[in-house]
Every structure is written in structure tokens, then in C-alpha cells.
Amino acid sequence: MIPSEDIDKIRSNSNIVDIISSYINLEPKGKNFFGICPFHDDHNPSMSVSPEKQIYTCFVCGASGNVFTFVQNYENISFPDAVSAVAKKIGYSLNYKTDINKPFKELYQLVDIATKYYINNLNSAYGKDAKNYLLKRNLSEEIIKEFNIGVSLNNNLTKLLSEKGYSEKQIIEASIANKGDNLYDIFQRRITFPINNERGETVAFSARVYNEDNTNKYINSRENPIFKKGNILFNYDKAKNEVNKSKTVIVVEGQFDAIRLYSIGIKNVVATMGTAFTKEHISLLKKLNAKIILMMDNDEAGEKTAISSGEELIKNNLVVEIIKLSGEKDPDDYIIKNGADKFKELLKSPISFFEYKLQYLKSNKDLNKSKDLANYINSVISELNKSDDEILKEVTINKISKEYNIDKEVLTKKLIVPDKKIIPKKINKKIIPRLNKYQKISEAILYMMMKDKKYIKIYDRDLGYIPDKEYGQIANDILAYYKLNKDINIADFISFEMKSIYYETVLRIINKYEEIEPNYEEFDDYIEATKKWIKEEQINKLKNEIDNEPDINRKQELNDLLIKLKKESE
Ligand SMILES: [Zn+2]
Numbered sequence: 001m002i003p004s005e006d007i008d009k010i011r012s013n014s015n016i017v018d019i020i021s022s023y024i025n026l027e028p029k030g031k032n033f034f035g036i037c038p039f040h041d042d043h044n045p046s047m048s049v050s051p052e053k054q055i056y057t058c059f060v061c062g063a064s065g066n067v068f069t070f071v072q073n074y075e076n077i078s079f080p081d082a083v084s085a086v087a088k089k090i091g092y093s094l095n096y097k098t099d100i101n102k103p104f105k106e107l108y109q110l111v112d113i114a115t116k117y118y119i120n121n122l123n124s125a126y127g128k129d130a131k132n133y134l135l136k137r138n139l140s141e142e143i144i145k146e147f148n149i150g151v152s153l154n155n156n157l158t159k160l161l162s163e164k165g166y167s168e169k170q171i172i173e174a175s176i177a178n179k180g181d182n183l184y185d186i187f188q189r190r191i192t193f194p195i196n197n198e199r200g201e202t203v204a205f206s207a208r209v210y211n212e213d214n215t216n217k218y219i220n221s222r223e224n225p226i227f228k229k230g231n232i233l234f235n236y237d238k239a240k241n242e243v244n245k246s247k248t249v250i251v252v253e254g255q256f257d258a259i260r261l262y263s264i265g266i267k268n269v270v271a272t273m274g275t276a277f278t279k280e281h282i283s284l285l286k287k288l289n290a291k292i293i294l295m296m297d298n299d300e301a302g303e304k305t306a307i308s309s310g311e312e313l314i315k316n317n318l319v320v321e322i323i324k325l326s327g328e329k330d331p332d333d334y335i336i337k338n339g340a341d342k343f344k345e346l347l348k349s350p351i352s353f354f355e356y357k358l359q360y361l362k363s364n365k366d367l368n369k370s371k372d373l374a375n376y377i378n379s380v381i382s383e384l385n386k387s388d389d390e391i392l393k394e395v396t397i398n399k400i401s402k403e404y405n406i407d408k409e410v411l412t413k414k415l416i417v418p419d420k421k422i423i424p425k426k427i428n429k430k431i432i433p434r435l436n437k438y439q440k441i442s443e444a445i446l447y448m449m450m451k452d453k454k455y456i457k458i459y460d461r462d463l464g465y466i467p468d469k470e471y472g473q474i475a476n477d478i479l480a481y482y483k484l485n486k487d488i489n490i491a492d493f494i495s496f497e498m499k500s501i502y503y504e505t506v507l508r509i510i511n512k513y514e515e516i517e518p519n520y521e522e523f524d525d526y527i528e529a530t531k532k533w534i535k536e537e538q539i540n541k542l543k544n545e546i547d548n549e550p551d552i553n554r555k556q557e558l559n560d561l562l563i564k565l566k567k568e569s570e
Contacts, residue, residue, distance in 0.1 A: 016054045016067045039063040054491035064507040066491040110174035118150025118192040133210040143263045152187035175221035200237035203227040230278035234271040242268040257331040264340035291319045298325040310353040321350035438533040442471040447513035467537040535569040
């Protein structure tokens, strides 16, 4: 548990605009800032961030909250982890270990111990060959350190972990050992590259041979509860911030390529680790809110990967460009042979995915043969028919018409006229309940109380009760919060209320009354109206009691009381 004083201090020392800006692009507009909402499939900036209230709201999907809920939902982490992440961002020193209640804690610990162990090996006399190998491949001491590169020697780690008290089952599950007659280290005499998840926690290793001819150049940790290959983009944790600055992310196939680019200062790079794009990869890339540059290996497999990945990414509304390597087989090779400057030059001229696709369709065809040419043009048309970019269609048709001397009209006829039907977006729009007069009044009262402590004082003195379970509880929470903190503001109250079952209602009220400036007169009217409501509720309750009262005398007493109450409320 993080003490609530810390939570409030971190909240009030952080600026929600700065923090959210580190995840998504925000543009100022009037009093607020706007950006593409990361919590639904947003294409127009629907998320508003209020520096005054220190909250954010998406007016399409209803996502709303303070700086902590944003980080929590964006990074998909627990509330305490979100608080600690914000603390880190603003340089607030917080004595909190994020892994206290983490599931699979032991697996993370084991991988952590292994990482340190391998690093240690590399710096020992036994690691000299491996170190030389790395230096010879132009990886500096600095990069080796930054990527926590190490080396596994012989069969020692399993022994060490057993001695530390970890069970066989745990060591196997962490993918550090295999079981034969005995347990033995999976990685032996290999250079180890830690693989981190999106939060920068090491979850697995990729390990490479360095001193023998082995058909298995690379082996990876087995998948386990903390490591799913398809969930991870190598270097994503480090690239995140860089991408935020450059608004571009380069995707390569191998982690060595990623490390190489990083080492020449191109840090906005991630690697797929040799798998096709998964849903998780795509959602990680979407979160970056950046243009994607695919730079696959320079071979047939790489081309195919570029095409299939590009299509998948475009389907998900991402902007994709391609850089084709020529000569060398992968970015690592290219940089080693041609140098960093030449590579950076190459980076300046990516082509659009569509352009790439046209080039790809041409390959292996002899366009002097009419059959090949017809084939090619038909596939171009079928590509165009997948797009709804009218300008692209026009430009492409003009180009091939000129290039191959084909009547433009013939080509245009083959284009499908786009269907004007708009496919509705799937959105989990929050259902806004219909409220009666008194409910509306209660919400206005609660809003004013959250906004300014002077209304809490009036409420406490003049009313103290709302005859509705939900609103009554929220009012009590506001009172409790005020008594604890001697003040109130919306952003901090949200943190306080987070665990309440009425949290959603609180957020709805905050957003609904956003534009209202509280004033005393209005508040007094609301208090009076609510008093009336209380009376009405009492009368209803009494009527009910009278109907169910079997005793004649008692019934008479209650009737007298009812008459008295009615008179009072007139
Ligand atoms: Zn949204």
C-alpha cells in the first residue's frame, strides 16, 4: 500500500497534460488539450485533458479519470504501479516495490537473478572470449551494459538457483533449466540478450553461440506465464520515449538489428523476434501513435513479411512506410559494411507501402510479355480496389496508363465505385441513465461539493443526507474525504473514490457538470428541493407502513403523524 499522503502529493506535483503527453500527442484547444483517445478505436481527437481540473475525458467512449487512471489503463498495470510510474516520471522518491503482490513474482525474480549472473560472467575472466566476440562485432561496452548483455558458461546457474532454495519446477518454468537425468542449464556457452516486456522487466533471453559452429545460432527461452513471444516487441521499453519524440518507429526482424540501430543512435526501433505480427504487437504499435517504418531482411522471406505485416498494420489504420535494403542481408550487416552515415541517409527516403507493393507485384515478372503485363496490371487494379484513397487511384491509373500505353478509360472501368456505406464504429458507449428532477439536483449538489469545500460545509450543516443510496454514499465519501484532508479537489477525490462501487457515477457527474460554475444561491435552492424530497420520501414510507399495519390503534397514530408531515411539507 502506498500512503495516501504520497498519492496526493504525487498527484498534485504532476501535471496531467505533461504525463499524458508522454504517451499520446496533445494539442491545445481553448482551455483544454485534445488527443486521439487510446482507449477506443479513435480517429479524431476525442480525448480532452483539463489542466485546470487535472482530469481527462473521452467524449466518445466515456473513458475518464485522473493522471493515475490514465497510466493504469494505458499501461495496463495496477493502481499502485501507476502511482509509482507517475512518481518516477516526476522524480518523486517513493519507497514502494512494484512487485509486492505481483503474480509470478518468482519467475521474474529467477530471470532477474539469471540476468545479473550472466552479466557477471561476461565481466569475469571466463567471459573474455564472449566479450571479445561482442567488441569485434562493434558493440561497445556502453551498449553491452545498456542491454544487459551477458554470457552463460557451463552448467552453473541451475546449481546456484537450487542452492538459493528455488524448486526444480520453478527453475524449469522460468526456462532456465531443462530436465534430463538431472537439471541442466538451457543456455550454455552462449551470449545472452535479455528480452524485456513493455514495462522494461526482463522476462526471457535470446542466446547466441559465439565460439563454435552450431546450427542453432540463436535459441530463446521457452514461453511461460511471463513470456509470450507474440506479446513482445524487442526494445519496446527503451524505444517508447524516443518514438514519442520522433513520431516514427522502425520495425526490424532481429533483435541484433535493433541493438545495432540503437548503437548508432537510432533508438526508436523495435524488433519482432521472427514472428508474424500478432494482435498484441499491433496494439503495442498503436499505443505509440506513430508512423511505422518496416525494414525487413533483404531476402524473399523478408519481402513476404513486409507485405503481410504491412497489410495487417494498414488494416488497423496505421501509417506504414518501407525501407528496402539493397546489397546486405539485414540492417546489422548493412551498417557494419556501409557505416552509420550511409544507413541514416537510407532512412531518409522510405517509400509508401502501396509503392512497395507495386514494386513487389512487378518482381519475377517480365513486363515485355503481354501475359505478365496483364497479370501485373490486374493485380495493381485489385490493390487499388482495396483502397478508398481516390487520389491514389487517380495517380496510379495515370501512371500505368502512360508507362504501358494503356487507355486510361479501360483501366478506370475496372475500378470499383466505392460503396458510400459507412461502417459504424464499434464503441462501448456508456449508457447515460435517465434521471428524475431530484436525481439531477443531487448530482449537481455532489458536483459542487467536489469542486469547492465551502459547499461541503453547507451540505454538512443544512442537509447531511440524500435519500438515495448511491448519491447518499457519494456525499458521505466527500464528507469523509474532506474531514481527512481539510480540502478537496476533483482529481484527488477521484483517486480516493476509485475503489467505490459508485466510481463510474462520480466520473459521470464530473463530466456532466463540467461547465457549471457553482454559486451559493443555486446550491441553496438545491438544498431546499432535496429537503422536500426527503419529506416526500418520509410520507411515502409512512403510507406504506399504514397500509401494512394490522393494529387499528397504531394505524390511527400513524395516520395522525402522516397528516402532520403533510402539513409541514406544504
Ligand atoms: Zn475514447
